[in-house]
Amino acid sequence: MFLRFSLQRVKNLRALRPQILSSTNFRFSTATESSLNQRNPPRVPNLIGGAFIDSKSTSTIDVINPATQEVVSQVPLTTNEEFKAAVAAAKQAFPSWRNTPVTTRQRIMFKLQEFVRTDMDKLAKNITTEQGKTLKDAHGDVFRGLEVVEHACGMATLQMGEYVPNVSSRTDTYSIREPLGVCAGICPFNFPAMIPLLDVPCCSYVW
Known part of the structure; x- marks a missing residue:
C-alpha cells in the first residue's frame, strides 16, 4: 500500500513539472546576481570630520x-x-582631543555606552541581516562590545604613569603615557560589533 502511494506521488509530480518550469514567477536569487536587478539598496556614506x-x-x-x-x-x-x-x-581633531580632560572623555564614553545599550536590538538585527549570525549570537557580539565600552569608562587610572626611585645609583625612572596620534582599525568579519567597539573606545579614549 505504501509503495503504491509513493508511486502515485511521483506520477503526480511528473505531471506538474511542465507547469512549474513554464511558470514566469519562478525565480532563484543568487549571490552573483547583479544588485541592479534587485531593489535599489542603500549606499553607505563615509564619515569624515563628523559628517556623513x-x-x-x-x-x-x-x-x-x-x-x-x-x-x-x-x-x-x-x-x-x-x-x-x-x-x-x-x-x-587630534590636538584638541589630546588636551581634553580625562573626565570629559569619560562622559563621552558613558554616552556611547547609553547609545549601544539603547540600540542593542537594532545592532544585533543588522548583524544577523548582513553577516548571517543567529540573533542570539549577534546579541552576544554586541554585548561583548558593550562590556569593552563599560571597561573604557573606568580606564582613567590606567593612564597614570609610573615612577620608581633609586633603580640604580642616583637614578630614578618614570614613564608618561602620551597620545600616539591618528590610528586605523582593520576589523574582521566574524565580530562586526565587538572588535570595532574594542578599537574605538580604547584607542580614542585612552590614547
Whole structure:
C-alpha cells in the first residue's frame, strides 16, 4: 500500500513539472546576481570630520544577506582623496582631543555606552541581516562590545604613569603615557560589533 502511494506521488509530480518550469514567477536569487536587478539598496556614506559624506567612487561592494542572497546595502570603495580627507580630519581633531580632560572623555564614553545599550536590538538585527549570525549570537557580539565600552569608562587610572626611585645609583625612572596620534582599525568579519567597539573606545579614549 505504501509503495503504491509513493508511486502515485511521483506520477503526480511528473505531471506538474511542465507547469512549474513554464511558470514566469519562478525565480532563484543568487549571490552573483547583479544588485541592479534587485531593489535599489542603500549606499553607505563615509564619515569624515563628523559628517556623513557620499563617496564619489563608482565602485562598490555588495553587502549580501546570507539567508536570502538579497543585496541589503552597498559599500563604496573609497577614493584616495576621500581617504586622505579622513586622515586629515583626524589629524586636525587630534590636538584638541589630546588636551581634553580625562573626565570629559569619560562622559563621552558613558554616552556611547547609553547609545549601544539603547540600540542593542537594532545592532544585533543588522548583524544577523548582513553577516548571517543567529540573533542570539549577534546579541552576544554586541554585548561583548558593550562590556569593552563599560571597561573604557573606568580606564582613567590606567593612564597614570609610573615612577620608581633609586633603580640604580642616583637614578630614578618614570614613564608618561602620551597620545600616539591618528590610528586605523582593520576589523574582521566574524565580530562586526565587538572588535570595532574594542578599537574605538580604547584607542580614542585612552590614547
